[in-house]
Amino acid sequence: xYIWDMNNINKRFEQIxxxxxxxxxxxxxxxxxxxESAAEGMFSIMCDLKKINPAxxxxxxxEEHGRMGLEELLVLWLENLLYKFExxxxxxxxxxxxxxxTEDSRNIIEADIFGEKVDFGKHEIVVAVKAPTYHxxxxxxxxxxxxxxxxxxxxV
Amino acid sequence: xxxxxxxxxxxxxxxxxxxxxxxxxxxxxxxADEQLLKHAVDENTIxxxxxxxxxxxxxxxSYAMPDIHYGYGFPIGGVAAMxxxxxxxxxGGVGFDISCGVRILRTNLGIDDIGDKLENIMYKMSLxxxxxxxxxxxxxxxxxxxxxxxxxxxxxxxxxxxxxxEDKYFMEENGCMEGANPDFVSKxxxxxxxxxxxTLGSGNHFIExxxxxxxxxxxxxxxxxxxxxxxxxxIHSGSRGLGHQICSDYLKVMQxxxxxxxxxxxxxxxxxxxxxxxxxRRYYQAMVCAVNYAMVNRHCLAxxxxxxxxxxxxxxxxxxxxxxxxxxxxxxxxxxxxxxxxTTKEICVHRKGATRAYGPYHKDIPTAYREIGQPVIIxxxxxxxxxxxxxxxxxxxxxxxxxxxxxxxxxxxxKAKKNIRGSELKKELFDKKGIVVMAGSMSGLAEEAPQxxxxxSRVVDITQSAGISKKVAKLCPLGVLKG
Numbered sequence: 001x002y003i004w005d006m007n008n009i010n011k012r013f014e015q016i017x018x019x020x021x022x023x024x025x026x027x028x029x030x031x032x033x034x035x036e037s038a039a040e041g042m043f044s045i046m047c048d049l050k051k052i053n054p055a056x057x058x059x060x061x062x063e064e065h066g067r068m069g070l071e072e073l074l075v076l077w078l079e080n081l082l083y084k085f086e087x088x089x090x091x092x093x094x095x096x097x098x099x100x101x102t103e104d105s106r107n108i109i110e111a112d113i114f115g116e117k118v119d120f121g122k123h124e125i126v127v128a129v130k131a132p133t134y135h136x137x138x139x140x141x142x143x144x145x146x147x148x149x150x151x152x153x154x155x156v
Numbered sequence: 157x158x159x160x161x162x163x164x165x166x167x168x169x170x171x172x173x174x175x176x177x178x179x180x181x182x183x184x185x186x187x188a189d190e191q192l193l194k195h196a197v198d199e200n201t202i203x204x205x206x207x208x209x210x211x212x213x214x215x216x217x218s219y220a221m222p223d224i225h226y227g228y229g230f231p232i233g234g235v236a237a238m239x240x241x242x243x244x245x246x247x248g249g250v251g252f253d254i255s256c257g258v259r260i261l262r263t264n265l266g267i268d269d270i271g272d273k274l275e276n277i278m279y280k281m282s283l284x285x286x287x288x289x290x291x292x293x294x295x296x297x298x299x300x301x302x303x304x305x306x307x308x309x310x311x312x313x314x315x316x317x318x319x320x321x322e323d324k325y326f327m328e329e330n331g332c333m334e335g336a337n338p339d340f341v342s343k344x345x346x347x348x349x350x351x352x353x354x355t356l357g358s359g360n361h362f363i364e365x366x367x368x369x370x371x372x373x374x375x376x377x378x379x380x381x382x383x384x385x386x387x388x389x390x391i392h393s394g395s396r397g398l399g400h401q402i403c404s405d406y407l408k409v410m411q412x413x414x415x416x417x418x419x420x421x422x423x424x425x426x427x428x429x430x431x432x433x434x435x436x437r438r439y440y441q442a443m444v445c446a447v448n449y450a451m452v453n454r455h456c457l458a459x460x461x462x463x464x465x466x467x468x469x470x471x472x473x474x475x476x477x478x479x480x481x482x483x484x485x486x487x488x489x490x491x492x493x494x495x496x497x498x499t500t501k502e503i504c505v506h507r508k509g510a511t512r513a514y515g516p517y518h519k520d521i522p523t524a525y526r527e528i529g530q531p532v533i534i535x536x537x538x539x540x541x542x543x544x545x546x547x548x549x550x551x552x553x554x555x556x557x558x559x560x561x562x563x564x565x566x567x568x569x570x571k572a573k574k575n576i577r578g579s580e581l582k583k584e585l586f587d588k589k590g591i592v593v594m595a596g597s598m599s600g601l602a603e604e605a606p607q608x609x610x611x612x613s614r615v616v617d618i619t620q621s622a623g624i625s626k627k628v629a630k631l632c633p634l635g636v637l638k639g
Contacts, residue, residue, distance in 0.1 A: 134424035135228030
């Protein structure tokens with residue numbers, strides 16, 4: 001579990017039990033922040049975030065036309081990050097979503113993500129996430145904080 | 157109080173009674189003893205068996221093998237056969253690691269030949285086997301080369317100098333499943349896959365040096381070229397990022413397709429489309445690309461193993477007798493011919509964490525093994541044992557020619573990590589059992605600890621008692637390489 005204070009949110013994410021795989025609960029003041037929390041949560045499964053120096057910036061740009069729920073968009077965002085992880089051979093620890101738009105027929109996420117190349121001397125990779133799943137997937141308004149909360153189970 | 161009713165058919169077979177109120181089109185059949193069944197009930201895995209029973213065109217039953225455990229959408233250890241005309245195909249019924257599977261090689265080495273070389277062997281292997289996480293493989297493919305791999309399977313690898321020609325005769329589909337269409341594989345999937353051929357991956361993937369500990373069927377073991385105290389090599393890996401991306405891409409397609417075809421889903425991970433629909437056909441053809449990629453991946457891993465052992469023993473792999481016994485997938489959907497109500501029909505069998513286990517004389521079994529049945533490789537855990545089994549005639553009628561695929565998890569990864577320290581586990585395995593473990597991550601190792609898994613011997617004993625497979629040999633780990 002990885003907990004800290006940031007922007008009035010006590011917890012950004014926490015790992016939850018799943019017999020075969022690993023899940024996270026995520027929290028955010030806004031949808032933007034919720035998605036950033038999910039990204040942090042996903043990379044925390046693979047590696048201690050404190051060990052990942054956010055020195056190098058990469059850009060993620062998602063534009064999807066057609067109807068899409070917030071949950072599907074969350075999966076797509078995480079898949080895009082996994083793609084960057086594998087293809088650029090980089091771990092990321094900081095995520096800044098600059099544009100977040102969800103309309104009936106247009107969904108846009110533009111983000112700067114920060115991390116560094118995988119270095120076995122420094123990074124212990126516990127397990128590589130294969131993919132976010134739709135199983136028990138959830139994005140909802142949080143009753144308590146008036147912010148957002150969600151849940152994602154990953155295949156590892 | 158459960159919402160479903162379970163009937164005992166015999167000590168090793170249970171029926172979840174078909175209940176229209178739960179949307180079940182067929183009953184559920186679980187191969188388990190009372191204890192494993194209770195585990196499945198407690199973990200709510202039966203709900204996932206019931207969910208699969210609600211899919212269109214499902215034939216006979218939603219099956220669960222004794223290593224059943226809670227997955228996402230389909231249970232792990234689930235088998236579902238679908239009618240070709242009225243049935244659906246579901247990427248979730250195959251999983252992200254398309255054609256994740258196992259292969260086993262025999263050697264003409266005995267335990268005495270290993271002597272004090274074990275640590276050196278494991279060290280050498282850890283250097284020569286690309287893990288894939290944070291490091292690329294030794295093979296870099298262009299888009300056109302990867303397309304050739306998708307359609308050619310292991311033939312592509314052999315043409316390019318990896319492995320031996322005869323290897324392909326000891327693989328499912330002779331190392332090349334028909335129906336691959338590279339046009340239906342996304343650029344993203346290709347990007348992820350082009351540098352990962354011949355890489356192990358992380359999680360439960362491994363390469364093990366093993367010793368044949370016990371023979372249960374001398375005749376069959378003889379046919380498979382196995383004898384007591386012989387050294388074998390087991391490799392467990394899949395289709396890496398390529399397969400994960402294909403599954404992700406088509407889960408998205410299937411979310412829309414499910415709406416389009418009016419398919420009501422109880423779990424979105426079960427998203428599917430009719431087999432005959434454009435979406436269903438595209439997924440199948442892309443999935444076949446990943447199946448061929450996974451077989452090539454294991455084939456190349458075996459090639460690196462051969463090279464490492466050649467260096468250690470200063471003998472050629474041929475002289476070391478490093479021959480492939482068999483290679484089999486445990487995450488796949490296949491078009492297969494089965495007997496349905498007295499008629500042979502082509503149907504689509506999903507195996508998610510389950511192994512094909514064809515009985516003797518099936519035409520798809522290598523000629524050398526045809527009389528004994530299809531070899532089935534069941535990895536256990538890194539501290540105890542794995543098994544060689546055979547498919548049976550009964551499996552053809554009882555489970556669409558399917559059996560278990562492994563031990564099944566007992567503890568979640570989070571729990572395992574909380575209770576076990578990887579470094580202590582590594583030391584304990586060496587001190588108490590002489591097992592040399594090489595792993596990139598000690599936390600990752602803790603997640604894969606023997607205590608985190610059920611005893612695989614219990615699982616295989618149930619498959620034997622239920623008649624869906626037959627034990628040939630037990631294999632104990634000597635050296636374990638984790639990704």
